Amino acid sequence: MARDNGGAALRAALSTGLAAVLGEARVGAALQLWERRNAGGKPYTMIEYVNELTSTLALPARQRHELRIALYRALMERGIDPTLNTALPQAAQRPAAQQAANAPFRVFRCVVHDVLGSVRADTMGGAQLFESTLRLRAAEHGLSAGLQQALLQWIDGADDNGYFLRAAPADYAAVTHLLYVAACEALGPVATDRLFSRAIARAEALPEAAAFPPQRLL
Amino acid sequence: MVRSIDPVLQRGIVVRRLHWLGPLAAAFPSSALAAPLEHPADIAWVCIAAALVFFMQAGFALLEGGFARAKNATNVIMKNMADLAFGALAFWAVGFGLMFGINPSGWLGISHFLPETLSGTESVFLLFQAMFAATAATIVSGAVAERMRFGPYVIASVVISALIYPVYGSWTWGSFFDGKGWLAALGFTDFAGSTVVHSVGGWCALAGAIAVGPRLGRFAPDGTPRPIPGHNLPSIALGVFVLWLGWFGFNGGSTLAASGDVGVVLVNTHLAGAAGMVGTYLMLVALGRPLLMTTTANGAIAGLVAITAGCATMPAGFAILTGLIAAPVMVLGGDLLERLRVDDVVGAVPVHAFCGVWGTLAAGLFYKGDLFSAERVTVQLAGIGGAFLWAFPAAWITFWALKRTTGLRADTLHEQRGLDYTEHYEIGYPEFQKELLHGGKG
Numbered sequence: 001m002a003r004d005n006g007g008a009a010l011r012a013a014l015s016t017g018l019a020a021v022l023g024e025a026r027v028g029a030a031l032q033l034w035e036r037r038n039a040g041g042k043p044y045t046m047i048e049y050v051n052e053l054t055s056t057l058a059l060p061a062r063q064r065h066e067l068r069i070a071l072y073r074a075l076m077e078r079g080i081d082p083t084l085n086t087a088l089p090q091a092a093q094r095p096a097a098q099q100a101a102n103a104p105f106r107v108f109r110c111v112v113h114d115v116l117g118s119v120r121a122d123t124m125g126g127a128q129l130f131e132s133t134l135r136l137r138a139a140e141h142g143l144s145a146g147l148q149q150a151l152l153q154w155i156d157g158a159d160d161n162g163y164f165l166r167a168a169p170a171d172y173a174a175v176t177h178l179l180y181v182a183a184c185e186a187l188g189p190v191a192t193d194r195l196f197s198r199a200i201a202r203a204e205a206l207p208e209a210a211a212f213p214p215q216r217l218l
Numbered sequence: 219m220v221r222s223i224d225p226v227l228q229r230g231i232v233v234r235r236l237h238w239l240g241p242l243a244a245a246f247p248s249s250a251l252a253a254p255l256e257h258p259a260d261i262a263w264v265c266i267a268a269a270l271v272f273f274m275q276a277g278f279a280l281l282e283g284g285f286a287r288a289k290n291a292t293n294v295i296m297k298n299m300a301d302l303a304f305g306a307l308a309f310w311a312v313g314f315g316l317m318f319g320i321n322p323s324g325w326l327g328i329s330h331f332l333p334e335t336l337s338g339t340e341s342v343f344l345l346f347q348a349m350f351a352a353t354a355a356t357i358v359s360g361a362v363a364e365r366m367r368f369g370p371y372v373i374a375s376v377v378i379s380a381l382i383y384p385v386y387g388s389w390t391w392g393s394f395f396d397g398k399g400w401l402a403a404l405g406f407t408d409f410a411g412s413t414v415v416h417s418v419g420g421w422c423a424l425a426g427a428i429a430v431g432p433r434l435g436r437f438a439p440d441g442t443p444r445p446i447p448g449h450n451l452p453s454i455a456l457g458v459f460v461l462w463l464g465w466f467g468f469n470g471g472s473t474l475a476a477s478g479d480v481g482v483v484l485v486n487t488h489l490a491g492a493a494g495m496v497g498t499y500l501m502l503v504a505l506g507r508p509l510l511m512t513t514t515a516n517g518a519i520a521g522l523v524a525i526t527a528g529c530a531t532m533p534a535g536f537a538i539l540t541g542l543i544a545a546p547v548m549v550l551g552g553d554l555l556e557r558l559r560v561d562d563v564v565g566a567v568p569v570h571a572f573c574g575v576w577g578t579l580a581a582g583l584f585y586k587g588d589l590f591s592a593e594r595v596t597v598q599l600a601g602i603g604g605a606f607l608w609a610f611p612a613a614w615i616t617f618w619a620l621k622r623t624t625g626l627r628a629d630t631l632h633e634q635r636g637l638d639y640t641e642h643y644e645i646g647y648p649e650f651q652k653e654l655l656h657g658g659k660g
Contacts, residue, residue, distance in 0.1 A: 181630050188435050
């Protein structure tokens with residue numbers, strides 16, 4: 001029952017966010033895309049959803065950004081963490097202590113997903129360069145073998161087997177820096193600073209940011 | 219202890235010590251330069267000129283701070299202040315003696331280190347020259363901005379102020395007391411320092427920029443340059459205005475006399491600065507590039523650098539031509555550096571080194587009464603080459619030694635956070651940078 005209620009809350013939040021940017025007429029089709037994707041049971045993040053939706057509807061980049069912000073705002077107004085997938089309604093009901101314990105990871109994941117989503121959206125070949133730089137620099141930056149492997153698995157879209165959930169905040173900062181370096185090489189320093197600035201600003205909107213400010217990743 | 223000398227005798231000594239201006243005075247367009255630092259008005263004018271040259275440091279700080287990203291602005295300005303302060307002490311302790319001390323060999327001065335008992339006139343001269351030394355040193359900070367650590371930079375600026383700049387200066391402008399630099403003896407003309415100050419500073423900047431390497435991500439793997447815009451363009455423009463103002467002291471004060479000669483020098487200076495800016499507009503139009511304020515502002519500086527050598531020895535028309543030609547030298551020189559993947563944040567090398575070279579050559583080509591003299595141009599080339607062969611390797615060795623000992627470059631994490639925070643624990647614009655402000659000082 002709780003899950004049903006959570007699902008309904010999520011749907012309502014998505015409707016509100018989508019309507020604010022796309023208008024009521026396109027909400028139905030957009031929600032169908034969300035439900036179709038989630039039917040497979042595979043984790044499906046908000047960033048992926050927005051990217052796919054804007055691609056399907058051929059929306060400009062600026063509107064993609066507006067859409068993401070509107071969805072985040074609508075979800076958070078209903079107490080739903082926008083960085084998680086459809087399991088989120090349950091997560092939102094977790095005890096506060098557990099939420100605080102996972103705060104660094106959730107903030108970290110939000111930043112990483114945002115950065116990766118933006119890099120992958122680059123149409124100038126930056127994504128390939130980013131990933132090759134990341135692989136090249138991972139060892140140079142003194143990341144442990146386990147951290148390197150987990151990061152590369154994550155970049156490849158595979159499960160990291162919970163490695164990052166158990167990792168220390170210092171590891172998150174090291175990985176974030178590596179992402180920064182790779183993004184600088186791939187996109188240039190100006191675009192990277194903007195990208196990280198946006199990612200940090202978004203992570204600041206998470207409830208967990210009170211327990212773990214995203215600036216600690218920098 | 220204050221040295222007491224008979225006033226008549228002292229005046230004679232000062233005039234004799236300024237004998238290095240003799241060849242220049244003889245060739246000056248208005249027949250002859252007035253005898254330098256003879257009258258109270260001369261002293262007053264040179265003091266004012268020294269203050270104007272000092273104010274150029276503010277211009278450099280505004281210009282270089284504006285060219286840097288917001289997260290590095292404080293660091294750049296700190297470097298400007300540090301090279302002024304450390305450089306002043308280094309120049310007083312060692313540099314002045316090397317540059318203007320008794321120079322029997324023609325290669326460097328060997329007296330007047332740690333000068334404590336200079337007369338008032340000598341002190342004014344030292345003050346004026348200390349400002350020049352600071353100018354040479356501060357050129358480097360713009361080229362290596364945003365990635366060179368503060369400590370090694372300070373050490374390098376001390377070496378430049380105490381050794382690299384004064385040694386070359388002694389070849390051209392030494393000695394104040396006795397002897398003569400070997401380039402001066404050849405008849406090398408560099409009135410206020412296109413080569414002595416600007417090219418020497420520019421070659422040091424080139425060595426520093428190569429040694430420290432480009433900023434993270436400045437060039438794509440295929441070598442394509444990625445522009446990194448400065449964070450404050452109004453500051454850049456204001457910096458150029460301040461520098462332009464300071465140049466009136468830089469060139470005008472180099473007469474060392476409050477005479478009508480100053481007018482010729484100032485008019486040539488102003489016209490060349492204007493021509494540098496106009497030439498840059500024309501160059502950008504010819505190349506089909508956007509009329510960037512940053513580039514045209516640098517064009518004015520390019521014209522001013524170029525006219526510095528010949529502002530006292532060429533007619534106004536040639537001063538304009540010198541400024542106009544400085545523009546393509548600066549623009550194409552910047553392109554060349556980018557092609558070579560040298561990251562020069564403010565364009566210090568094309569503006570100061572390359573345009574200093576052009577200006578020194580122009581001073582020989584357009585020498586009043588001896589236009590296009592092959593002999594004079596040959597001497598000018600010797601001076602230009604001498605500056606490169608001394609300043610670049612000396613600076614390169616300095617930066618290389620710092621790289622191997624203290625380390626030269628901020629690590630990538632510090633580049634990410636910005637050198638304002640990692641080097642000085644404060645940031646220039648806390649209200650606007652809070653989202654990127656690291657939470658700890660680790």
